[in-house]
Amino acid sequence: DTGVSQDPRHKITKRGQNVTFRCDPISEHNRLYWYRQTLGQGPEFLTYFQNEAQLEKSRLLSDRFSAERPKGSFSTLEIQRTEQGDSAMYLCASSLGPVGVMRGYTFGSGTRLTVV
Amino acid sequence: DQQVKQNSPSLSVQEGRISILNCDYTNSMFDYFLWYKKYPAEGPTFLISISSIKDKNEDGRFTVFLNKSAKHLSLHIVPSQPGDSAVYFCAASENNDMRFGAGTRLTVKP
Numbered sequence: 001d002t003g004v005s006q007d008p009r010h011k012i013t014k015r016g017q018n019v020t021f022r023c024d025p026i027s028e029h030n031r032l033y034w035y036r037q038t039l040g041q042g043p044e045f046l047t048y049f050q051n052e053a054q055l056e057k058s059r060l061l062s063d064r065f066s067a068e069r070p071k072g073s074f075s076t077l078e079i080q081r082t083e084q085g086d087s088a089m090y091l092c093a094s095s096l097g098p099v100g101v102m103r104g105y106t107f108g109s110g111t112r113l114t115v116v
Numbered sequence: 117d118q119q120v121k122q123n124s125p126s127l128s129v130q131e132g133r134i135s136i137l138n139c140d141y142t143n144s145m146f147d148y149f150l151w152y153k154k155y156p157a158e159g160p161t162f163l164i165s166i167s168s169i170k171d172k173n174e175d176g177r178f179t180v181f182l183n184k185s186a187k188h189l190s191l192h193i194v195p196s197q198p199g200d201s202a203v204y205f206c207a208a209s210e211n212n213d214m215r216f217g218a219g220t221r222l223t224v225k226p
Contacts, residue, residue, distance in 0.1 A: 004159070031212075042120070042205050042216030043160065056213070091159055098212050104150045105214070107159030 004108035006092050012114045013082055020078045021111045025094030032075050033105060034067055035091040036060065043091055049075060082115045089113075119143045120208050122217035130225055135193040137220050139206030142187065146208040149182060151191045154203045154219070163204075164191070196224045 005024040013019050025032050031050050035043035046065070048056045051072035061067075064082075069075040079086055089112050093105035121140045129135045137151075147168045152160035166173040166180045166189070173180050179192045193200055201224050206217040 006159075033214075035216075040125075040218060042122075042207075042218050044216070045214065048212070093159070104152065104162030104165055104207075106162065107152075109157065109159045 004092055004094050004106050006090075006108035006111050008111055009109065010112045010114075012116060015084060015115055016081055018078065018080045019082060019113065020076055021090055021092075021113075023075045023077070023092030023094075023108060025074070025092070026096075026106055027073075029094035029096045029106070030072070031095045031097070032069055033093040033095075034075070034077050035093065035107075037089040037091055037110070038087075046077075079113075082113075084115045087113055087115045119146075120206055120215045120217040122206050122220050124220050125218070126221045126223070128223045128225060129196050131198055132195045135191075135196045135200065135222055135224065137191040137193075137204050137206070137222065139189050139191075139217055140187060141189070141208050143208065143210060143215075144184075144187065145210045147211075148209040149180070149189050150207040150209065150214075151178075151180060152205040152207060152216075153200075154205060160205055193222075196222075198224045198226050200224050 007022045033048045034046040037043045045058050047067050049069040064080045067077045089110040091110045093107045095105045119142050150165040151163045153163050154160045164178050182189045203219045203221050205219045
């Protein structure tokens with residue numbers, strides 16, 4: 001297992017188009033998180049799954065955003081009717097169980113979205 | 117609301133010296149505090165964490181100190197190496213709701 005994989009690495013889209021990102025977590029990890037990072041800021045929490053159940057959603061996740069993890073393995077994040085303000089790095093992370101001492105999330109390399 | 121703050125956007129130190137990165141938080145309910153390191157074009161990498169019931173955790177060249185009364189934590193890197201040059205994020209977790217600071221860019225000069 002090579003870690004958390006995200007696809008694509010980069011996406012350029014026109015305003016108003018829909019985009020979908022994929023995340024493949026570490027296989028034995030039951031928890032999967034989506035974060036968004038804009039320039040000069042730290043990652044901001046979007047949503048979290050435990051297995052296939054979406055347990056928490058940030059208020060940042062507007063109704064144009066939807067995330068799924070249908071079989072408790074990979075996850076997709078879809079943004080409908082993209083806006084320029086959606087331009088950011090979208091990071092996926094996974095973990096086995098909760099945060100603990102010497103145990104943080106494992107992040108993927110992210111998908112950089114540019115809306116033009 | 118910024119519950120985790122890193123007030124220094126950048127820090128430059130000489131190789132072999134100590135690097136001290138600082139972080140302040142406002143939520144006294146945080147139960148774990150973590151540091152992540154990020155290189156360009158990569159996701160953040162977990163470095164070290166500390167439970168809220170401890171005041172120090174050490175792992176090799178990296179030590180994290182927690183001062184709960186001041187709601188302050190710091191990461192010490194001794195000795196600093198050029199390969200440590202990266203952006204360091206402080207994070208704090210409450211029931212797995214993890215909040216990140218804006219990051220500090222560390223540059224270690226040879």
